[in-house]
Amino acid sequence: MPKHITTATAPEKAVVVGLITRYQPKEKVEEYLAELEFLLETAGGIPVKRFIQALDLPNFKTYVGTGKLEEIRQYIKAEEIKLVIFDDDLGPSQLRNIEKELECKILDRTNLILDIFAKRARTAHAKTQVELAQYQYLLPRLTRMWTHLERQRGGIGLRGPGETEIETDRRVIRDKISLLKERLKDIDTQQSIQRKNRGKLIRVALVGYTNVGKSTLMNLLSKSEVFAENKLFATLDTTVRKVVIENLPFLLSDTVGFIRKLPHGLIESFKSTLDEVRESDILLHVVDISHPEFESQIETVNQTLQEIGAADKKTLMVFNKIDAYSFEVKAEDDLTPASRINVSLAELEKTWMAKNDLTSIFISATQKDNYQELRSLLYKEIRDMHAIRYPYDNFLY
Numbered sequence: 173m174p175k176h177i178t179t180a181t182a183p184e185k186a187v188v189v190g191l192i193t194r195y196q197p198k199e200k201v202e203e204y205l206a207e208l209e210f211l212l213e214t215a216g217g218i219p220v221k222r223f224i225q226a227l228d229l230p231n232f233k234t235y236v237g238t239g240k241l242e243e244i245r246q247y248i249k250a251e252e253i254k255l256v257i258f259d260d261d262l263g264p265s266q267l268r269n270i271e272k273e274l275e276c277k278i279l280d281r282t283n284l285i286l287d288i289f290a291k292r293a294r295t296a297h298a299k300t301q302v303e304l305a306q307y308q309y310l311l312p313r314l315t316r317m318w319t320h321l322e323r324q325r326g327g328i329g330l331r332g333p334g335e336t337e338i339e340t341d342r343r344v345i346r347d348k349i350s351l352l353k354e355r356l357k358d359i360d361t362q363q364s365i366q367r368k369n370r371g372k373l374i375r376v377a378l379v380g381y382t383n384v385g386k387s388t389l390m391n392l393l394s395k396s397e398v399f400a401e402n403k404l405f406a407t408l409d410t411t412v413r414k415v416v417i418e419n420l421p422f423l424l425s426d427t428v429g430f431i432r433k434l435p436h437g438l439i440e441s442f443k444s445t446l447d448e449v450r451e452s453d454i455l456l457h458v459v460d461i462s463h464p465e466f467e468s469q470i471e472t473v474n475q476t477l478q479e480i481g482a483a484d485k486k487t488l489m490v491f492n493k494i495d496a497y498s499f500e501v502k503a504e505d506d507l508t509p510a511s512r513i514n515v516s517l518a519e520l521e522k523t524w525m526a527k528n529d530l531t532s533i534f535i536s537a538t539q540k541d542n543y544q545e546l547r548s549l550l551y552k553e554i555r556d557m558h559a560i561r562y563p564y565d566n567f568l569y
Contacts, residue, residue: 183216183217183218184218185218185253186217186220186256187222188219188257189223189224189244189257190205190222190224192226192227193227193229193230194229198224202224203468204259204433205224209222210383212257223236235270241270241273241274244256245273248274254276255276256279257284258279258280258281259433260280260433261281261433281433283309285434286438289302289438297363301356304356307345311346363447372561372562373422374422374453374454374558374561375423375452375454376425376452377425377452378390378424378455379427379449379456379473380469381431381469382428382431384429384458384460384492386426388538389456389490389492389537390426393547410427410428410448411426412448417547425448428446430473431472439476439479450480450482453485453557454486454487454553454554455486457470457488458490459490459491461494461497461520462497486553488530488531488533489530489532489533491535493536495538531549
């Protein structure tokens with residue numbers, strides 16, 4: 173495993189850069205950059221400014237236009253900023269050209285997410301998965317990355333592989349990738365056996381966008397102490413707990429959170445972690461109802477479930493954080509169309525109940541609002557599934 177590079181004690185200041193394109197309107201760009209800033213804060217940095225440009229398509233040489241790049245250069249020089257983060261993946265030549273112009277550390281969204289994963293990985297399994305994703309990201313960018321690391325070490329985006337000049341050889345990196353894949357195969361086999369040895373208990377998996385409260389709900393349902401905090405990707409390793417509601421036992425697992433523009437390499441590397449979702453019987457899709465873009469987050473999670481072959485699972489929608497939900501009360505003569513901003517939670521509940529075929533419940537995991545209702549709903553679903561699958565065990569309930 174590569175050693176982590178020691179990070180600087182002082183938080184790094186950074187600017188973030190995004191593009192308005194024909195496929196990405198301004199509102200979406202602002203939302204993505206807000207999330208990118210949250211990712212930066214999770215990594216230990218401080219966002220100080222956003223740069224946004226409208227282009228039909230990203231500039232194939234420098235992502236943004238030459239004028240905008242010069243504006244960024246002047247700002248970071250005046251403010252002594254050493255880190256610039258772009259919201260989309262940058263190609264090797266783009267990275268090289270941008271770095272040449274700005275003369276500072278350049279990261280893209282994938283690089284930043286990988287850095288957070290490297291920081292959060294605790295077990296050998298998670299570290300192996302992250303290391304594989306890092307090397308797969310580095311391989312096409314190898315020449316640029318090593319020259320970059322030669323000049324400046326440490327800090328956000330440089331955790332993980334890449335400390336020594338010897339590893340400039342692409343063959344060495346490919347060998348490492350092959351070795352890590354073999355190591356993960358062994359781990360996958362072990363974990364698959366473990367899952368089979370769990371017997372005939374119904375398995376329930378918590379899924380959802382990152383930072384929606386899955387680990388908090390896991391702690392509440394299982395009365396355990398799974399690590400939870402208000403940062404992105406607090407959970408990387410899958411945690412499985414045996415839970416009993418009334419007289420009915422089942423297995424509950426907490427999984428890594430999803431995010432928009434999740435690097436495909438991470439989905440591939442975390443296949444064994446996501447197997448817990450694939451092989452579950454019931455999904456609890458946890459949603460942060462207080463987030464202004466919760467519907468977009470639901471769509472992202474559904475797309476990811478589709479990618480990993482888990483979209484057809486029995487799913488319960490758990491709308492969490494109702495204690496943090498807020499809206500503007502509309503005046504009687506206000507003809508503004510209904511939106512997330514001016515719809516009450518009660519109206520929203522009816523809307524979701526009406527248009528969604530999935531069973532839904534609205535809760536607050538921190539305040540335990542509607543917690544007993546969730547337990548009752550979960551008990552009923554597990555009991556019904558267990559009765560169909562194991563009819564001779566009906567004496568349990």
